[in-house]
Amino acid sequence: MTDSDVIALAERVRDGELRRYELEDHADPDTAAAARRHLLAEETGADLSAVGDYTFDAADAESNIENMVGAAQVPMGVVGPLPVDGGAASGDHHLPLATSEGALLASVNRGVSTIRNAGGATARVLKSGMTRAPVFRVEDVAEAGEVSAWVREHVDTLAEAAEETTSHGELQDVTPYVVGDSVFLRFSYDTKDAMGMNMATIATEAACDVVESETPADLVALSGNLCSDKKPAAINAVEGRGRTVAADVLIPHEQVEDRLDTTSDAIVEANTRKNLVGSAKAGALGFNAHAANVVAAAFLALGQDIAQVVEGSNAITTVDAREDGLYASVTIASLEVGTVGGGTGLPTQSEALDVLGYSGGGDPAGSNADALAEVIAAGALAGELSLLAALSSRHLSSAHADLGR
Numbered sequence: 237m238t239d240s241d242v243i244a245l246a247e248r249v250r251d252g253e254l255r256r257y258e259l260e261d262h263a264d265p266d267t268a269a270a271a272r273r274h275l276l277a278e279e280t281g282a283d284l285s286a287v288g289d290y291t292f293d294a295a296d297a298e299s300n301i302e303n304m305v306g307a308a309q310v311p312m313g314v315v316g317p318l319p320v321d322g323g324a325a326s327g328d329h330h331l332p333l334a335t336s337e338g339a340l341l342a343s344v345n346r347g348v349s350t351i352r353n354a355g356g357a358t359a360r361v362l363k364s365g366m367t368r369a370p371v372f373r374v375e376d377v378a379e380a381g382e383v384s385a386w387v388r389e390h391v392d393t394l395a396e397a398a399e400e401t402t403s404h405g406e407l408q409d410v411t412p413y414v415v416g417d418s419v420f421l422r423f424s425y426d427t428k429d430a431m432g433m434n435m436a437t438i439a440t441e442a443a444c445d446v447v448e449s450e451t452p453a454d455l456v457a458l459s460g461n462l463c464s465d466k467k468p469a470a471i472n473a474v475e476g477r478g479r480t481v482a483a484d485v486l487i488p489h490e491q492v493e494d495r496l497d498t499t500s501d502a503i504v505e506a507n508t509r510k511n512l513v514g515s516a517k518a519g520a521l522g523f524n525a526h527a528a529n530v531v532a533a534a535f536l537a538l539g540q541d542i543a544q545v546v547e548g549s550n551a552i553t554t555v556d557a558r559e560d561g562l563y564a565s566v567t568i569a570s571l572e573v574g575t576v577g578g579g580t581g582l583p584t585q586s587e588a589l590d591v592l593g594y595s596g597g598g599d600p601a602g603s604n605a606d607a608l609a610e611v612i613a614a615g616a617l618a619g620e621l622s623l624l625a626a627l628s629s630r631h632l633s634s635a636h637a638d639l640g641r
């Protein structure tokens with residue numbers, strides 16, 4: 237790419253000969269991005285030298301972005317080692333986290349070191365299924381009943397059609413929901429190591445063709461919001477979406493005092509009054525302190541779909557002062573993660589997955605994404621412990637004054 241290539245391409249846009257999003261058809265992706273940057277800088281007066289100073293080939297991001305102008309670079313750090321005894325994850329983990337919030341990694345790292353001293357966290361994926369719920373129009377509730385009955389009796393037929401579109405995905409179930417003359421079919425898939433939203437959407441479209449040809453239902457929208465993707469929704473809290481995953485730890489009381497500068501009783505009280513009572517009074521879906529902090533930072537670092545932090549924030553933290561120590565758990569109802577597809581192949585994200593040890597397809601398929609979910613849940617547990625401790629010991633504002641500004 238030379239400056240004159242970039243200027244010539246930008247000139248063709250200015251002359252109305254090319255649209256901005258068509259530039260990759262006329263130049264390599266890095267030159268196309270540079271030409272857009274050139275035009276944008278000219279039009280807005282912004283200096284885009286940092287945006288343009290990225291290290292990967294724009295070609296590697298072609299399936300991830302349109303109208304590319306550069307990269308948003310977020311600082312990445314690491315916490316660990318975090319020992320996790322999971323159904324899929326095993327041993328020590330270094331968890332990369334990307335954020336702009338000072339004090340966050342220090343806090344999570346403190347929780348991690350507390351968990352490590354206590355012998356590590358246990359974690360399990362309890363349920364797994366990516367959902368897509370199209371909405372159909374029917375004549376009336378009688379017809380809605382007929383369509384629902386047909387679907388319940390023909391899940392195998394729908395699975396056959398859906399699974400023709402994917403070699404990895406498996407249809408697990410289809411649950412009909414009726415509202416007047418609307419029928420919603422919530423399809424749930426085992427998507428193995430993929431987060432699975434594209435896979436489930438493509439497979440569901442094939443199944444919808446069968447529903448339309450065999451019943452009077454007419455498809456209105458392939459996503460009818462009962463899925464429910466990227467919106468806070470009680471259905472995900474109850475039924476789960478992606479991975480439902482939990483992590484817990486038992487910390488001897490003296491270690492709580494040594495490592496977290498507070499007592500087990502103080503953490504229990506903070507959890508009850510803040511995470512349980514406060515969240516209930518607020519009408520929250522998530523009963524936790526900041527699970528979204530770890531989920532978002534891990535999603536950014538590890539190539540996950542950031543908008544799905546909405547679902548990942550839906551977690552319940554429990555804490556209990558037992559005779560032999562402080563028991564703490566985090567259960568995330570809907571953690572939508574993958575180790576293949578989406579943003580996982582981008583260069584920095586794939587390096588970060590390598591650090592964790594779970595990039596690409598697992599053996600058996602699905603085990604890498606399960607392990608990723610278990611480590612993120614254990615990281616969220618570390619974050620919960622450290623923040624509850626900071627609140628109990630009144631260190632929250634001083635920590636952020638020292639580290640975060």
Ligand SMILES: CC(C)(COP(=O)([O-])OP(=O)([O-])OC[C@H]1O[C@@H](n2cnc3c(N)ncnc32)[C@H](O)[C@@H]1OP(=O)([O-])[O-])[C@@H](O)C(=O)NCCC(=O)NCCSC(=O)C[C@@](C)(O)CC(=O)[O-]
Pocket residue numbers: 339340341342343344345346347349495496497525526529622623626631632635636639
């Ligand atoms: C800041 C600390 C950790 C200090 O806490 P401390 O106990 O003074 O730290 P320490 O110097 O004694 O070190 C303890 C451990 O912390 C880690 N650690 C310590 N410093 C670092 C560092 N610089 N970089 C990396 N790791 C660090 C490290 O693991 C270390 O152990 P070691 O390895 O030495 O054996 C503590 O005060 C803290 O955790 N504060 C809470 C901050 C927090 O949780 N912020 C989260 C974001 S808050 C938010 O966004 C959501 C909110 C609050 O609005 C939600 C709500 O409504 O609740």
Ligand SMILES: NC(=O)C1=CN([C@@H]2O[C@H](COP(=O)(O)OP(=O)(O)OC[C@H]3O[C@@H](n4cnc5c(N)ncnc54)[C@H](OP(=O)(O)O)[C@@H]3O)[C@@H](O)[C@H]2O)C=CC1
Pocket residue numbers: 401402403404405427428429430431432433434435436437465541574576577578579596597598601602
């Ligand atoms: N379409 C939509 O409505 C939405 C899309 N998205 C986007 O969807 C993307 C994620 O979709 P997703 O389907 O996960 O990813 P991709 O569309 O990138 O597809 C991943 C593909 O990888 C293949 N694959 C290879 N090895 C494995 C393995 N071990 N386990 C599972 N699959 C494997 C599968 O192919 P095969 O199927 O042939 O077996 C799978 O379909 C993200 O970019 C996200 O932002 C997000 C929300 C909504």
